[in-house]
Amino acid sequence: ALKKSIAYGLDDAFFNGITAPLGITNDVARIEVDAETGQSDEVLFQNVAKMYARMYAGGRKNCVWVCNDVLLPFLLTGLNVAIGTAGSWVNVFSDKNGEFSLLGKPVIFTPHLPVAKAANSLMLLDLSQYAIGLKKDLRLERSNVPQWRNDLLSMRLYIRVDSQGTWNAVY
Secondary structure (H helix, E strand, O other), X not given: OHXXXXXXXXXXXXXXXXXXXXXXXXXXXXXXXXXXXXXXXXXXXXXXXXXXXXXXXXXXXXXXXXXXHHHHHHHHHHOXXXXXXXXXXXXXXXXXXXXXXXXXXXXXXXXXXXXXXXXXXXXXXXXXXXXXXXXXXXXXXXXOOOOHHHOOOEEEEEOOEEEEEOOOOOO
């Protein structure tokens, strides 16, 4: 439980930032793709195509899609490309053995990004361009004082961590 709690808190900090780390959603090299004119759906194929096209050439090899869990039903049912007028379509979002992919790149779901129809609800990331610094020394404290009547133990972890993108501007 402690590992999961720490991982959850670090993920939130790495995506949304606090004083430090900066957070992926606040990165200076983040590129936003505008919504299509009259767009009412959460995500259109045109949005995905534009995001993929804006990824720098070297990053296309390592990139992953990251989105909020709320987008999963829409991606499963609504993200497709119509072919001709016969009503056929090609699904660009697929799964194999529970692993999802979009345009052949892995999709990671996280509750730390905004819900659908908000900026940053779907992101294409090359995580090799995001640096994380973690101080080796951790301090774990425990106490039964706050919950002694319920026979519970409270714990807190002090950790020094920082992170930010390795690029200093949009290219």
